[in-house]
Amino acid sequence: MTWKKKNQDEIRTQIFNALNENVNYLKESVIGLPASYLDEKVFNQEKFNLQEAPYLTTLLTNPNHIGCHTLGSSESFFAGTQKIEKELIEICSEDILKGKAGEFDGYVASGGTEANIQAVWIYRNFFHYEKGASFDQIAVLCSSDSHYSMDKGANVLNISIYKVPVNKETRAIEKDTLTAVIRKAKSDGISYFIVVSNMMTTMFGSVDDVDLYVEILEAEQCEFKLHIDGAFGGFYYPFSKEGQNSVNFSNPHVSSVTLDAHKMAQAPYGTGIFLIRKGLIHFATTKEASYVEGEDCTLIGSRSGANAVAIWMILSTHGPHGWMEKILVLQKRAELTCQRLKELNIEFYRHPNSNIITMKSKYISIEIAQKFGLIPDNHHNPNWYKIVIMEHVTMEKLNPFLEAMSR
Numbered sequence: 252m253t254w255k256k257k258n259q260d261e262i263r264t265q266i267f268n269a270l271n272e273n274v275n276y277l278k279e280s281v282i283g284l285p286a287s288y289l290d291e292k293v294f295n296q297e298k299f300n301l302q303e304a305p306y307l308t309t310l311l312t313n314p315n316h317i318g319c320h321t322l323g324s325s326e327s328f329f330a331g332t333q334k335i336e337k338e339l340i341e342i343c344s345e346d347i348l349k350g351k352a353g354e355f356d357g358y359v360a361s362g363g364t365e366a367n368i369q370a371v372w373i374y375r376n377f378f379h380y381e382k383g384a385s386f387d388q389i390a391v392l393c394s395s396d397s398h399y400s401m402d403k404g405a406n407v408l409n410i411s412i413y414k415v416p417v418n419k420e421t422r423a424i425e426k427d428t429l430t431a432v433i434r435k436a437k438s439d440g441i442s443y444f445i446v447v448s449n450m451m452t453t454m455f456g457s458v459d460d461v462d463l464y465v466e467i468l469e470a471e472q473c474e475f476k477l478h479i480d481g482a483f484g485g486f487y488y489p490f491s492k493e494g495q496n497s498v499n500f501s502n503p504h505v506s507s508v509t510l511d512a513h514k515m516a517q518a519p520y521g522t523g524i525f526l527i528r529k530g531l532i533h534f535a536t537t538k539e540a541s542y543v544e545g546e547d548c549t550l551i552g553s554r555s556g557a558n559a560v561a562i563w564m565i566l567s568t569h570g571p572h573g574w575m576e577k578i579l580v581l582q583k584r585a586e587l588t589c590q591r592l593k594e595l596n597i598e599f600y601r602h603p604n605s606n607i608i609t610m611k612s613k614y615i616s617i618e619i620a621q622k623f624g625l626i627p628d629n630h631h632n633p634n635w636y637k638i639v640i641m642e643h644v645t646m647e648k649l650n651p652f653l654e655a656m657s658r
């Protein structure tokens with residue numbers, strides 16, 4: 252296990268050692284990079300007590316993590332913090348998502364949108380170059396509850412998208428509907444499917460049945476690649492789900508996963524994580540990126556090394572057991588809230604392993620929705636409103652809402 256709980260001294264030492272392995276623009280003669288530390292007039296390093304602040308020091312020294320650091324060679328100027336990112340990718344793919352050691356590539360993307368598009372990009376190119384597919388034979392297949400980054404990705408990458416309607420009460424994909432959508436796609440000339448299966452959807456927190464996708468696509472003799480969108484659920488569901496779990500890398504059909512640290516892990520924005528089995532990421536390599544040391548197979552280009560450091564520090568501070576406890580507390584709050592809603596006869600959806608509670612809009616006045624900052628599925632004509640039980644959403648915050656609902 253790479254993931255270990257560390258005390259603040261250990262974390263500080265490890266990050267400062269990593270920064271010492273990076274280029275020092277002040278002390279060294281590096282004159283070829285289009286990069287420097289952050290503007291001193293605004294971000295004067297003297298103003299901060301930097302010995303105590305490894306993340307802030309990383310931000311100010313501004314390492315560039317351009318490219319992918321799990322492949323071997325990368326920009327040597329920032330080798331120290333790139334190693335931290337590599338360790339982070341190991342923690343996420345092996346310790347959290349149960350993959351085998353040394354079998355994954357990945358990088359810290361700008362967010363879930365980029366990580367999802369990165370997956371679709373890789374698989375579109377895989378089918379195109381490896382199988383000779385034309386773009387109009389390739390489609391994204393996902394549920395109607397999927398995040399809109401699937402539509403963005405299909406649009407940018409010039410392939411079509413097929414959405415499987417979900418059951419309105421259970422939010423689950425059903426066998427017959429899935430079969431019908433696949434058959435329709437096939438009759439439209441689609442032979443290659445890029446499946447994006449959700450590990451907690453944006454609005455409902457529902458988790459798609461990956462095994463059903465596999466079963467039906469195999470029965471229909473379709474070629475497919477399977478990506479999991481765990482942008483929201485990646486730092487939650489692996490801890491709240493007990494027992495058998497096929498929504499991770501223990502399932503050989505799962506080739507890649509998105510998980511966002513800037514959602515449940517409370518990291519700064521810019522901390523999406525893209526993970527993929529080895530042997531695939533090069534389908535997104537841009538050969539023309541010749542000035543970058545190592546190859547660039549990411550969508551983004553330049554990106555801050557401080558993002559990887561922030562996630563690594565958060566995970567190392569809590570450690571695996573601490574993380575489990577954090578999620579158990581949120582689960583408990585969600586259960587108590589649901590119990591109260593049931594007593595009030597308010598209809599809602601909640602997946603048992605999720606911290607999202609989505610209530611039918613007919614029970615909620617506009618005043619309550621606004622007062623408690625509830626999020627609608629649709630701002631023009633809401634059918635549902637959701638509560639997301641985050642760290643700050645304590646029972647002290649939930650009780651006044653439940654009180655207002657009982658009046």
Ligand SMILES: Cc1ncc(COP(=O)(O)O)c(C=O)c1O
Binds near residue numbers: 398452453480
């Ligand atoms: C399930 C899911 N996927 C993808 C995204 C997109 O993430 P980002 O906003 O970080 O690009 C979100 C954002 O809410 C999400 O909930």
